[in-house]
Amino acid sequence: MFKPLALASLISIVLSPLSVSADADSSAAVTRVVFGSCIKQDQPAPIFSAMAAERAELLLFTGDNIYADTEDMAVMRNKYQTLSQKSGFASLIDSGTVMATWDDHDFGVNDGGADYPKRAESQKQFLDFWNIPADSPLRRRPGVYDSQTFGPEGKRLQVILLDTRYFRSPLKKGERRVGGPYYPDDDAEKTMLGDAQWRWLEEQFRQPADVRLIVSSIQFVAQDAGQECWANLPLERDRMLNLIRDTRANGVVFISGDRHWSEVSALAEKTPYPIYDITCSSLNQLHPRGTPTDNRYRVSESTYHRENYGLLAIDWQGDAPTLAFEIRDLGGQRVITKKLTLANLSN
Template structure:
């Protein structure tokens, strides 16, 4: 009987469902990362196991594949499934995942125009073992997901957005200009799409509902940065209408304890934005899990240095009389490269 109760508790944690009052704890850790070669062993998982986060979120590009069809995608999943690191992480942490370019794209279709997106979604949910009762299995706006860890007054909400399912495509610059830009870290290959969409109406409505649920801390995640220069690399800044809509939603709802967490960059950084909510809004960029090979571009919102050796990010909530957030960028061994401490409830720098 006892073993059955313990098993039920573990399953409940992995499915991110709170089923009763929890004992007060000293801290809650949420880690996140993106982008690695699925066909090779990744030593970063050893560091992640030592960090022992309650939740880990894969922010896309977990499969390094340019799939021509679903067979290519399925073969990549089979290769990825051979490695021990992700399996151990699943056993010790509640794992969430969302796709980005390489684990969504089929035959060059990268957004709403992907004719195979329902098949891609089905295989994604199967591989990541999404419970059959999960709203993700039936929702029409993609793979967005929200969970709340813990009980009052130690609740951490994790919201993961889907920026692929309803995305309007970004157009690449011409071939000659792409070649020139490839030698300049300041410029990426894409043209801006100011009126393009990322989320779609159903997901915007869903997001507004999630942000109004009670929680002491909220981590809003996207596979691509919310804040970055509109410099040709994929980000919300390339979709300025969507970025402005997000800011308007946050200004209207004023959610407390909000931090942003993003991927899709080969370096880690902290960014700070003023004037969106009633406190400084911080964004943590994780860095690639598999390599450190992208030079950092200039950014007006970067706070401090960029860290090419960052392999993942972590947000730890220390439940003290005045709770603190510790934002950190971590190397391949799980050691912090830099840390930023923020105070709750009006998240302001310490």
């Protein structure tokens, strides 16, 4: 739970890192969450103003927050600086509590995983920019995975930020399909999260919560169509579903990005209850192809390919709390909606 550093702090960060901004009251129930992914730091991002206008208590940056694509940490710092200077960014991050994870481009390399040689150095740049305090556990362990729980008993929202990059094994490649060159791989030695993160995740699932938002930078539910997704490592995907079932973790909904379009997917195979994945992308880029890959799990009536962000409104009142997810366009208008009842998200 943190705020990014201001520009002046970024310039002097090596000499004097700042402490984290004052935390929001984690005992208060969260009713509005704004989220989004994929920010080209060199392009205008007018959508920041629309996001700030939602007056959400919580802001989730779900990956590709810059396009660093470098092994040069000075270049990466400069790109974070560029983001911090964008019109509307400062107002946005001041509008609510901020949590963030990364995807491949802010990790440092397109489609990258554990073989990226500068992953430790990149993690430091990420933690410095997002103003993680010096005594945070994130400063003492590999990977940027994190979690936070908000609200009182009966209205607890747990946000789990996964790191799908630092530990991820190389993906299996083959003939290029519409989405890319990747294919499912049943190699039991390969991992998405790494042993330590898997153990940590089990601990999070065993903590009390009513709603659990799992932020995965890549899609969890979507079928493989050549792109990066959990379906490329089906044993790891099954492991996640088994963990949700075995820990009796209720209220799980995934939020993902990466694809430069938005859609809603749902999985009811091998699951204790339907698992939804709200894919929201991108904040300031248009997909060059303009058409989505095949996805038999898609349940939204359409996909959306222009600039967009996500909004979650949680109604905790009454006997049947609801989660209303919306994908909104540059002007704040709804383009995709999905309403879930918390009672239907339980073991």
